[in-house]
Structure formats: C-alpha cells, structure tokens
Amino acid sequence: MSATEIQSPRSGQIAGKPESGKIDPKYRRNGSSRGNFEMLAWLFMRLSGVVLVVLIFGHLIVNLLVGEGIHAIDFGFVAGKWADPFWQFWDLAMLWLAMLHGTNGVRTIINDYAEKDSTRFWLKMVLYAASAVIIILGTLVIFTFNPCPVVDGVQLPGGFCPA
Amino acid sequence: MPTKPAGTLYRGREGMWSWVGHRITGVVIFFFLLVHVLDTSLVRVSPEAYTAVIGAYKNPLMALGETGLVAAIVFHAFNGLRIIAVDFWKKGAKYQRQMLWVVLGLWVVTMVAFAIRHLSLALGGH
Numbered sequence: 566m567s568a569t570e571i572q573s574p575r576s577g578q579i580a581g582k583p584e585s586g587k588i589d590p591k592y593r594r595n596g597s598s599r600g601n602f603e604m605l606a607w608l609f610m611r612l613s614g615v616v617l618v619v620l621i622f623g624h625l626i627v628n629l630l631v632g633e634g635i636h637a638i639d640f641g642f643v644a645g646k647w648a649d650p651f652w653q654f655w656d657l658a659m660l661w662l663a664m665l666h667g668t669n670g671v672r673t674i675i676n677d678y679a680e681k682d683s684t685r686f687w688l689k690m691v692l693y694a695a696s697a698v699i700i701i702l703g704t705l706v707i708f709t710f711n712p713c714p715v716v717d718g719v720q721l722p723g724g725f726c727p728a
Numbered sequence: 729m730p731t732k733p734a735g736t737l738y739r740g741r742e743g744m745w746s747w748v749g750h751r752i753t754g755v756v757i758f759f760f761l762l763v764h765v766l767d768t769s770l771v772r773v774s775p776e777a778y779t780a781v782i783g784a785y786k787n788p789l790m791a792l793g794e795t796g797l798v799a800a801i802v803f804h805a806f807n808g809l810r811i812i813a814v815d816f817w818k819k820g821a822k823y824q825r826q827m828l829w830v831v832l833g834l835w836v837v838t839m840v841a842f843a844i845r846h847l848s849l850a851l852g853g854h
Binding site for chain 1: 751754755757758761762765766768769771772774775776778779782785786791794798801805808809811812815816842845846849850
C-alpha cells in the first residue's frame with residue numbers, strides 16, 4: 566500500500582480482506598491513550614445527575630421549605646443536622662457528586678470554547694485545583710465538625726455544649 | 729450578516745436553546761456551589777462567623793437571588809432528565825421537543841409553588 570492511498574476506516578488490517586468490517590485500530594475512538602475516559606465521563610454525568618436531583622431537591626425542601634424555612638438556618642441548625650450520620654452522608658454524597666458533575670461540565674465548556682492549547686490547559690488546571698480544594702475542604706468540615714468549639718480553653722459563644 | 733442556513737433541524741430551534749439554557753444554568757450553579765461550600769465551611773471557624781455570614785442570605789434581595797438560583801437548579805434538573813431520556817429511551821430523540829415543553833411546564837409549576845412558599849417565608853418576617 567502506498568503512502569498516498571486513502572484507506573477506508575473499515576478496511577481493516579488483514580491483507581486481502583479489505584472489507585472485513587473491523588475498524589482499523591488507528592480510527593478507533595477508544596484508543597489506548599485515553600481509554601474509555603470520555604465514555605465514562607458521559608455515563609457519570611447521567612448517573613450522578615439522577616442522584617443529584619434527589620439529593621438537591623431533598624436538601625432544598627428540608628432547608629428552605631419546611632418549618633420556618635431560611636430563618637431557621639444558623640449554627641444550631643447545621644449542628645442538629647450533622648449530629649445525625651444520615652445527613653452527614655447525604656451532604657458528603659451531595660458535595661462529591663455535585664463537585665465532580667460540575668467540574669466535568671465546566672471541563673467540557675473549556676474544551677469547547679478555549680481554542681489555544683495552552684489556554685485550555687491552564688484553564689483546566691485552575692478548574693481542577695479549585696475543585697480539589699473545595700472537595701477536600703468540604704469533606705474535612707463534615708467530618709471534623711465540632712458542635713462545641715473551644716479556643717484556648719474557652720467555649721465559643723453560640724456553640725452547642727454539653728452542660 | 730451571515731445568512732441562516734436553510735432547512736436546519738437543530739440550529740435556532742428548541743434543541744439548541746435547551747442546550748444553551750443547560751450550559752448557562754450549569755455554570756451558574758457551579759459557581760454558587762463553590763461559594764456555598766466556602767460559606768458552610770465557616771461552621772468550622774466559629775458559630776458566630778457562620779451565623780453572621782448565613783444571615784446575609786436572609787435579606788429580601790437575596791431571597792430573590794435564591795429564587796433565581798432555584799429556578800436555574802430546577803430547569804437544569806428537569807432538562808437533565810430529558811437529556812437522559814433522549815439518550816436512553818428508544819423514542820427519546822423523536823419526542824425531544826415535546827419533552828422540552830413538559831420540562832418547561834413542570835418548571836413553571838414547581839417555581840410558582842417554590843416562590844410562593846420561599847418568598848412568603850423570607851419576606852414575611854417571623
């Protein structure tokens with residue numbers, strides 16, 4: 566085969582069988598370098614999306630629509646919720662799924678609109694750094710939350726401390 | 729001015745505008761999420777710091793902003809379910825336009841209910 570000859574993507578590698586129907590490896594979209602990453606990202610958006618609808622609607626109903634709504638939200642409200650592992654897990658799942666879903670969405674937008682290679686690269690690095698900071702910070706806050714914070718042996722006002 | 733291509737099924741139609749809406753609401757929600765994790769993290773600084781900053785969410789102007797944010801979330805949620813239906817349901821692509829009108833109908837109903845409840849709580853005093 567000469568170098569100038571244009572080969573059909575489906576002509577395959579097997580000599581003498583040009584119409585084998587197999588896609589030539591060099592035209593396969595799931596090449597070894599990227600693996601199935603883009604397909605898995607696509608699937609993740611749909612799966613996390615369904616779960617997030619439940620988690621976020623639940624979050625909005627409990628925090629804004631029940632009882633006196635937004636006026637009830639203060640330190641004690643958060644302390645009351647996170648005293649229950651159910652809400653800790655709920656908020657942790659919401660944090661991770663929403664951040665990964667949002668980060669992948671913004672990654673897609675950067676890939677679409679930033680045309681210069683270096684611009685695209687640096688925008689994504691800033692995005693990943695910001696997302697990592699927020700995910701780690703949020704996770705630490707949920708797990709190290711203290712309803713009765715004490716600084717230098719003095720209980721901070723507004724805390725929920727055992728008598 | 730460039731002329732509009734004739735006979736397009738997608739550009740400038742429901743499919744394109746729902747995609748534009750999904751992108752814009754997605755970005756708005758993402759930036760709010762960054763801020764919201766930061767403000768919630770103040771519970772780890774001190775009870776008073778958290779309660780003071782969360783108090784900023786309780787004024788009338790913010791009540792309108794919250795309603796706008798929830799409007800973005802509800803549209804993104806319902807349209808996201810429509811996208812899943814387009815991708816996974818056999819007839820999804822065929823009925824994508826009808827499904828957008830269902831999304832918009834449910835969005836209006838949900839937002840009217842939310843706005844009445846949230847604005848009466850937030851603006852009504854206590």
